[in-house]
Amino acid sequence: MRFNDAVVGAAFLLIAAAMIAMTFSFPAFPGQQYGPSLFPRIIGAGIIGCSALLIVRGLRERAAGGRWLQPDDWTGNPRRVASFALMLAAMAFYVVASEPLGFIPCAFLIQLVLFLWFGVRPLTAGVVAATMTLLVHWFFGSMMRVPLPRGILDSVL
Amino acid sequence: MSAVATAFGLVFDPYVLAVIMGSAVFGMFVGAMPGLTATMATALLVPVTFFMSPVPALGAIVTATAMAIFAGDIPAAMLRMPGTPASAAYADESYEMTKKGQLDLCMGVNLVFSVLGGIFGVIILIVLAPVLAEVAINFSSFEYFWLACLGLTCAVFIGTGDPLKGLLSLFIGLAIGCIGIDPAAGQPRFTFGNVDLLSGINFIPTLIGMFAVSELLRGAVTMEKAGKMVQQSVGNMFAGLGGVTRKYWKNFIRGSVIGTVIGALPGAGADIAAWVSYAVSKKLSKEPEKFGTGHIEGIVDSTSANNSALGGAWIPALVFGIPGDSITAIVIGVLYMKGMNPGPTVFLQTPELIYAVFIIFILANLIMFPLGWAAIKSAKQILRVPRNILLPVILIFCMVGSFAMTNSLYGVVLMVVMGVFGWLLEEHGIPVAPLILGLVLGEMLEQNFMSSMIKSNGSFIGFLDRPIAGTLGVLTLLLWGAMLWKVLPFGRRQPAAA
Numbered sequence: 001m002r003f004n005d006a007v008v009g010a011a012f013l014l015i016a017a018a019m020i021a022m023t024f025s026f027p028a029f030p031g032q033q034y035g036p037s038l039f040p041r042i043i044g045a046g047i048i049g050c051s052a053l054l055i056v057r058g059l060r061e062r063a064a065g066g067r068w069l070q071p072d073d074w075t076g077n078p079r080r081v082a083s084f085a086l087m088l089a090a091m092a093f094y095v096v097a098s099e100p101l102g103f104i105p106c107a108f109l110i111q112l113v114l115f116l117w118f119g120v121r122p123l124t125a126g127v128v129a130a131t132m133t134l135l136v137h138w139f140f141g142s143m144m145r146v147p148l149p150r151g152i153l154d155s156v157l
Numbered sequence: 158m159s160a161v162a163t164a165f166g167l168v169f170d171p172y173v174l175a176v177i178m179g180s181a182v183f184g185m186f187v188g189a190m191p192g193l194t195a196t197m198a199t200a201l202l203v204p205v206t207f208f209m210s211p212v213p214a215l216g217a218i219v220t221a222t223a224m225a226i227f228a229g230d231i232p233a234a235m236l237r238m239p240g241t242p243a244s245a246a247y248a249d250e251s252y253e254m255t256k257k258g259q260l261d262l263c264m265g266v267n268l269v270f271s272v273l274g275g276i277f278g279v280i281i282l283i284v285l286a287p288v289l290a291e292v293a294i295n296f297s298s299f300e301y302f303w304l305a306c307l308g309l310t311c312a313v314f315i316g317t318g319d320p321l322k323g324l325l326s327l328f329i330g331l332a333i334g335c336i337g338i339d340p341a342a343g344q345p346r347f348t349f350g351n352v353d354l355l356s357g358i359n360f361i362p363t364l365i366g367m368f369a370v371s372e373l374l375r376g377a378v379t380m381e382k383a384g385k386m387v388q389q390s391v392g393n394m395f396a397g398l399g400g401v402t403r404k405y406w407k408n409f410i411r412g413s414v415i416g417t418v419i420g421a422l423p424g425a426g427a428d429i430a431a432w433v434s435y436a437v438s439k440k441l442s443k444e445p446e447k448f449g450t451g452h453i454e455g456i457v458d459s460t461s462a463n464n465s466a467l468g469g470a471w472i473p474a475l476v477f478g479i480p481g482d483s484i485t486a487i488v489i490g491v492l493y494m495k496g497m498n499p500g501p502t503v504f505l506q507t508p509e510l511i512y513a514v515f516i517i518f519i520l521a522n523l524i525m526f527p528l529g530w531a532a533i534k535s536a537k538q539i540l541r542v543p544r545n546i547l548l549p550v551i552l553i554f555c556m557v558g559s560f561a562m563t564n565s566l567y568g569v570v571l572m573v574v575m576g577v578f579g580w581l582l583e584e585h586g587i588p589v590a591p592l593i594l595g596l597v598l599g600e601m602l603e604q605n606f607m608s609s610m611i612k613s614n615g616s617f618i619g620f621l622d623r624p625i626a627g628t629l630g631v632l633t634l635l636l637w638g639a640m641l642w643k644v645l646p647f648g649r650r651q652p653a654a655a
Contacts, residue, residue: 001584008585012325019332019347026344034610036344039603040335043328050325057321072584074378083377087552091370091573094556095566103557111549118380118545132550136557144208146561 002070006058009051016047086117102151103141107133164512167212168520176209177517180217181224181524185532188225189539190547191238192376195225195427199487200368201551203361204558211495212513215488219467219514220521222484223275226427226463227529230267231536234260243427243463246435253451255389265394266401266453267460268529270409274461275522277413278420278468282475283515286504289476293501298612299620301477302605303629305598308479310636312424312594320640322587329582330595331602333358340600341607353567360490362559362572363596367589368483369555370576375583376548391533401453408438408457416462420469424594426482427463427470434462468518475511476501478601483590486597493597 023037023044062068074080090110098106108129115125140146150157167173180202187198198221206214229240233248234255244251254263296304313323336347337357348354402409412434419430438458439448448455470481471488478499480486492499497507504511532539559572579589613619621627 003585005585008587012329016332022347026346027342034607034615036339036342036346038610039339039606040332040346043331043335046328047325047332050321050328053321054325072378080378083380084374087374087377088573088577090549090552091556091569091576095569095573098569099566107553107557111553114549114552115546118548120543120545124546128546128550132553136553140557140561144205144561146557147564148557148560 001072001075004058004062004066004068004070006055006062007068009054009058012047013051013055016044016051019047020044083117086114090114098149098151100151101149102153103148104133104137104153105151107136160508161512163509164516167509167513168216168516173213173216176213177216177220177520178524180221181521181528184221184224185228185528186539187221188228188240189231189532189536190542190544191232191236191240192372192544193547193551194241194368194372195222195229195243196368196483196487197372198222198225199484200361200364201554201558203364203487203491204561206491207361207494207562211492211497211510212517214491214495215510215514216517216521218484218488218491219517220524223464223467223518223521224525224528226467227268227271227275227525228532230271230460231264231533232540234263234267235536236540241428243431243466244460245428246431246463247456247459250435250449250451250455253449254453254456255451257451258389259451259453260389261392261394262397262401262453263456264391264533265396265398266456268394268526268533269398269402270412270457270461271464271529272522272525273409274413274416275464275467275525276519277410277461278417278465279515279518279522280468281417281465282468282471282518286472286475286511289472290501290504293476294505296477296501296625297623298605298608299623299626300629302602302609302620303626303633304477304479305602305605307629307633307636308423308473308477309591309594309598309602310633310640311422312591314424314636314640319586320643322585323591324640326582326587326589327591327595330592331599333363333592334596334599335603340604341611353563353565357600358596359562359568359571360494360596361562362568363575364487364490364593365555365559366572366575366577367579367593369551370572371580371583371589373548373552373555374576374580376544380545380548391536394530394533401457405454405457408454409461411437411441412458412461413465415458416465417469419462420466420481421472423473423479423481424591426484427466430466430469431459431463435459464522471514471518474499475503475514480594480597483593486590486593490597 020041023040026035026037028035094106094110111129111132112125115129116122137148141148184198187193188195199218202217202221206217225241226243229244230251231240233239233244234251237248237252239245239248251263309327313320313327336354338355339346345355415434415437416430419425419433420427435455435458438455439445442448442454470485473479473481474485474489478489480489489499497503555572556569559568562568582589609620621630
């Protein structure tokens with residue numbers, strides 16, 4: 001999936017403009033023209049310069065018959081789009097559910113669903129998901145002492 | 158001399174040796190799996206090394222990357238899929254050799270010249286770094302400012318196919334680096350009142366997102382693509398090696414020199430070293446017509462080059478604190494997190510640490526020999542690990558690793574955001590390596606810029622007053638001029654819209 005360079009340029013141009021606008025609320029060093037706002041402004045100007053050139057290039061490409069949005073071949077394949085979405089959904093699920101459910105159920109579920117979706121046989125999927133979850137929990141939770149969320153297993157662990 | 162002895166003591170500790178062995182196996186595996194890169198191996202290792210003291214942490218990263226760069230050669234020859242981008246330059250050539258029934262020789266050459274190239278790079282590092290550090294000790298904020306500018310410019314100029322997009326990526330990285338408390342005045346910037354953002358964008362989750370999560374997103378839509386495994390079994394890898402060495406020892410030296418130099422240039426790493434040395438080899442060869450048909454000559458050059466680039470990349474990283482490639486960018490980030498300022502003062506204050514890095518480097522290249530041999534022998538089993546099991550497991554590692562960096566969901570959220578952002582950037586041909594360099598160097602650049610501004614009372618002339626600063630400054634400005642010429646629409650050579 002690829003947008004025309006002009007679209008990309010315009011997006012970054014807007015972000016950089018917003019960034020520069022925000023620097024005007026920063027206090028200056030007393031009696032000096034440079035302060036915390038100087039560096040971000042230079043960077044912002046750099047982004048705007050690059051974006052402007054990208055817009056020029058994109059418009060030329062468009063004039064030469066380019067498209068605003070060039071889809072990849074996988075975007076036409078529903079199964080692959082679903083694979084992509086599922087990967088993102090797995091991460092979103094972890095962010096939302098890991099605190100209430102706990103690391104172990106979350107990691108197990110995510111792996112199990114992804115394994116099954118990608119065509120791993122159910123028995124293998126279950127065994128690998130359980131083993132890897134416990135292994136990661138042991139390594140990071142016990143060895144490295146990372147406070148992985150306990151969630152519903154709080155009383156057991 | 159006592160520092161060297163201390164360094165030996167630090168490295169030859171059972172715990173450190175165990176870490177080195179473990180990361181060697183890990184690096185071998187990640188490098189050998191197509192789609193998993195050496196940078197990704199480093200990104201996944203960092204959360205683990207975060208809890209270690211500096212020597213084992215550096216040992217793990219040095220060893221894993223050295224192994225991964227070599228191991229990338231294995232699937233290149235067997236599946237025609239380079240295990241890491243650093244092997245892409247000669248993947249076709251290796252595969253042609255395999256088709257001609259020369260898999261043994263190809264693997265033997267890859268292993269031996271990877272080891273030799275790696276050691277060559279380390280020797281240059283050992284010889285050059287202390288000398289350069291003595292020069293660098295006299296540098297002030299002016300020199301460091303220009304050095305950082307020069308390094309970042311090189312990264313954009315040579316490290317990317319499209320300088321305009323590389324430059325944009327660099328600026329984005331620098332802009333992301335501005336988030337948090339500013340280094341000169343302590344003013345919070347772009348935090349939107351969020352407490353997590355006050356400490357800045359955490360480097361490790363960003364890294365995991367950009368180098369691992371984006372790779373997973375790409376992997377999810379190409380799951381069915383798999384190379385066809387060759388049926389040849391590996392026999393005696395070392396037969397005929399003597400002849401190759403006698404015939405092509407000059408290629409080895411040339412490849413290693415090119416690799417070390419390109420590795421030392423900021424922003425360009427092992428992959429570019431391999432491409433360049435392969436091209437040079439073809440250009441200077443007596444039989445260029447044989448290239449591409451399974452000819453060993455170019456492989457000698459480029460397999461030496463990509464491993465020597467690893468040592469080369471550490472030269473600017475250790476001496477100036479300016480990373481030579483994205484792997485050393487990660488290392489510098491790790492050193493900062495451990496409260497150490499990479500730069501010439503490390504040579505004075507903790508020389509044993511520098512020597513320890515040297516020793517680990519040599520050690521890593523030595524154990525590459527038996528371990529690489531074992532990896533080639535068991536390649537069929539390694540390459541049989543299915544991607545549909547590997548990718549979800551890596552996803553879990555990414556999330557736990559990011560969580561461990563902040564001990565909160567902030568790390569995971571940051572990883573997801575940066576992963577999607579990095580994926581989008583790469584989809585649009587914007588490379589992420591300059592962004593990571595910008596993020597790592599942003600604070601140092603701004604700090605040196607601001608203190609230089611204060612020292613020179615806001616006058617830009619002061620930036621060019623000192624002789625070395627002046628030279629570096631003029632060099633940087635010339636490079637910028639050349640870049641502008643290349644990028645602007647009316648410039649001589651307009652880059653093709655990629």
